[in-house]
Amino acid sequence: MIHAAAEAVIMWFAVSLAVAFGLLSLVLAAVLIRVSATGRAAYGGGRHRDFAARLAESERRMRLTLEATRIGTFDWDLGNDSWSASPTFYSMLGYEPIVGPADRREWLERVHPEEAAQVRERLLSVFDPDFDSMEFEARYAHADGGYRWERVSGYPVERGKDGRATRILGIRKNINDRKVAEEALRVSEKRLRSFFEDSAISIWEEDFSAVRERIEAVRATGVADWEAFFARRERVVEFASLVRILDVNRATVELLECDSKEEALRSLPVFYDEEAVATFRSELASLAAGRLSFECEAMLNTTTGRRVFLQLKLSVLPGHEENWSRVLVSMVDLSERKAAEEALQGSLREKELLLSEIHHRVKNNLQIICSLINLQLGGADEASGSVRSLRDMEARVRSMSFVHELLYQSDDFASVDFSRYVRQLCDYLMEAYGIDAGRVRVEIAVQDIRLSLDKAIPGGLIVNELFSNALKHAFPGDRSGTVRIGLKSADRGFVSLEVRDDGVGIAKTEREAKPCAELGSNLVESLAQQLNGSYRRETVGGVSVNIVFPA
Numbered sequence: 001m002i003h004a005a006a007e008a009v010i011m012w013f014a015v016s017l018a019v020a021f022g023l024l025s026l027v028l029a030a031v032l033i034r035v036s037a038t039g040r041a042a043y044g045g046g047r048h049r050d051f052a053a054r055l056a057e058s059e060r061r062m063r064l065t066l067e068a069t070r071i072g073t074f075d076w077d078l079g080n081d082s083w084s085a086s087p088t089f090y091s092m093l094g095y096e097p098i099v100g101p102a103d104r105r106e107w108l109e110r111v112h113p114e115e116a117a118q119v120r121e122r123l124l125s126v127f128d129p130d131f132d133s134m135e136f137e138a139r140y141a142h143a144d145g146g147y148r149w150e151r152v153s154g155y156p157v158e159r160g161k162d163g164r165a166t167r168i169l170g171i172r173k174n175i176n177d178r179k180v181a182e183e184a185l186r187v188s189e190k191r192l193r194s195f196f197e198d199s200a201i202s203i204w205e206e207d208f209s210a211v212r213e214r215i216e217a218v219r220a221t222g223v224a225d226w227e228a229f230f231a232r233r234e235r236v237v238e239f240a241s242l243v244r245i246l247d248v249n250r251a252t253v254e255l256l257e258c259d260s261k262e263e264a265l266r267s268l269p270v271f272y273d274e275e276a277v278a279t280f281r282s283e284l285a286s287l288a289a290g291r292l293s294f295e296c297e298a299m300l301n302t303t304t305g306r307r308v309f310l311q312l313k314l315s316v317l318p319g320h321e322e323n324w325s326r327v328l329v330s331m332v333d334l335s336e337r338k339a340a341e342e343a344l345q346g347s348l349r350e351k352e353l354l355l356s357e358i359h360h361r362v363k364n365n366l367q368i369i370c371s372l373i374n375l376q377l378g379g380a381d382e383a384s385g386s387v388r389s390l391r392d393m394e395a396r397v398r399s400m401s402f403v404h405e406l407l408y409q410s411d412d413f414a415s416v417d418f419s420r421y422v423r424q425l426c427d428y429l430m431e432a433y434g435i436d437a438g439r440v441r442v443e444i445a446v447q448d449i450r451l452s453l454d455k456a457i458p459g460g461l462i463v464n465e466l467f468s469n470a471l472k473h474a475f476p477g478d479r480s481g482t483v484r485i486g487l488k489s490a491d492r493g494f495v496s497l498e499v500r501d502d503g504v505g506i507a508k509t510e511r512e513a514k515p516c517a518e519l520g521s522n523l524v525e526s527l528a529q530q531l532n533g534s535y536r537r538e539t540v541g542g543v544s545v546n547i548v549f550p551a
Contacts, residue, residue: 082101150172154168205246211243248264370398377390417448459549
C-alpha cells in the first residue's frame with residue numbers, strides 16, 4: 001500500500017509539472033523520483049529495492065529522451081552555490097562535458113555582449129522572494145567561434161523557510177534555426193515595407209474579409225449571376241462599405257493630393273460617381289466568380305477635385321485566398337501618358353489631313369497634265385503615231401492619279417486597295433479607248449490585296465501598260481475575245497499579277513520588224529525589276545504576261 005501510494009504521489013507530481021512546464025517535467029519528474037528513491041519515504045525490504053530499480057529505469061529513459069531531443073539540463077543549488085549540468089548542456093555548443101559541479105560564471109561569459117545585461121538581470125531574479133520562473137533567449141558562444149541562439153528556462157524546486165528559492169532546475173534548448181528564420185522574415189518584411197512605402201506606384205493594403213463573408217452568404221441563397229446581382233448601384237455601395245483600408249503608401253498620398261497619410265485615409269474616395277461604381281462592380285463580380293486578380297483602367301477623384309486616369313490592379317495576396325483578409329490594390333497614374341496619347345492622336349490626325357491633302361493635290365496635278373495633253377491634241381489626227389504616243393502617256397499619268405485618288409479617299413495612307421484600283425483603272429481604259437464591251441469581254445479575278453504606295457504606283461503602271469496594249473492590239477478589226485486580269489496572293493508573301501488575252505498574239509517576224517509593238521515589254525520589264533519581281537511572257541495563242549513580286 002505504501003509503495004502504491006508513493007508511486008501515485010510521484011506520478012501526480014510528474015503530471016502536474018508536465019502540465020505546468022512541458023518538457024521540463026521530464027527533468028523534474030526524474031529529480032522527484034530520485035529524491036524518493038534516496039529514502040525520503042520509507043519502504044520495507046524487497047519492495048524498496050524493486051521501487052528504486054524502477055525509478056532508476058525511469059530516470060534513465062528520461063535522460064535519454066532529453067539527450068535525443070538535444071535539450072540540456074542544469075541543477076543550481078543556491079544555498080551551497082553549487083551548479084552542475086547534463087552532458088548535452090555542454091555538447092550542444094561543442095564543449096567537452098564536465099561531470100559534477102562546475103563554474104556557472106563561465107557560461108555567463110559566453111553570452112553575446114548584446115544580451116549579457118538581460119541575462120544577468122534574469123539570473124539575479126532567482127533571489128527575489130516572489131521568484132517563480134526564469135526564461136530568456138540569448139546567443140551563446142559556440143566552440144567553433146560562432147554564436148548560437150539558445151532558450152533557457154529555470155524553475156524553483158526547493159524553497160527555504162523564508163519562501164525564497166534554494167534550488168533551481170532548468171533546461172536549455174537550441175532555437176538558432178527559428179531565430180535565423182525570424183531574422184530572415186524580419187529582413188524580408190522590412191524590405192517589403194520599404195518597397196511599399198518607397199514605391200512610385202500607389203499601393204493600398206485592404207481587408208476584404210467582410211466582403212468575402214457577405215458574398216458567401218449571398219451565394220448560399222442560390223445567386224450565380226454576379227453581373228446581374230451587382231447591377232444595382234446600392235448593392236455596390238453596400239459592399240464597398242465593407243472594405244477596410246489597412247494602409248496606403250506615400251505615392252497614394254501624393255496621388256490623392258493630400259498632406260499626410262492620415263488625411264489620405266480620411267479622404268478616401270467614396271463611390272458616388274458612376275465611373276467608380278462601375279469599376280468596383282467589375283471588381284466584385286470578378287472576385288465572386290473566383291478570380292483572385294483584377295485589372296482595368298479607371299478614373300479617380302483627388303481631394304482637390306482633379307480627375308486622374310489610372311491603371312488599377314487588384315490581387316488577393318498568397319496565403320489569404322480563403323478569407324481575402326489581405327488584398328493589394330495598385331494604381332498607376334496614366335494621366336501624363338493619356339495626355340501624350342491624345343496629343344499624339346491630334347498630331348496624327350493633323351498629319352493624316354495633311355497627307356490626304358497632298359494626295360488630293362498630286363491627283364489634281366496629274367489630272368491637269370492629262371487635261372493639258374487633251375488640250376494639246378484637240379483636233380489632231382488620232383491615227384498619227386505621235387498622237388497615239390501622247391494618248392498612251394495620258395493613260396499612264398491617269399493610272400498614277402488613280403492611286404493618289406484612292407489614297408485620298410482612304411483612311412489608310414500606308415497602303416492602297418489594289419483590287420479596287422485594278423477595277424477602276426480597267427473601267428477607265430475601256431471607256432478611253434472606246435472598246436465595245438460586247439466585242440471584248442473583260443474578266444477581272446482579283447483578291448482583296450493591299451499594296452504600299454511604292455508598290456502600287458509601278459504595279460498600276462504595269463496593269464495600265466498590259467491592259468492598254470491588249471485592248472489596242474489583241475483584237476484588230478471586228479475580232480472579238482477576252483482579256484483576263486488576275487491578282488492573287490502567292491507563296492511566301494508574294495503577289496502574282498497576270499494579264500492574258502486570247503487575241504492574235506505576236507508573231508516573231510512582227511516582233512523583229514516592229515519592236516515598238518511588243519506591248520511595251522521594255523517598260524513592263526523595267527517596272528517588274530523595280531518591284532524586285534520576276535517577269536514571264538508567252539505570245540502563242542494570244543499574249544500572257546505574269547509578274548510575281550513581294551507584297
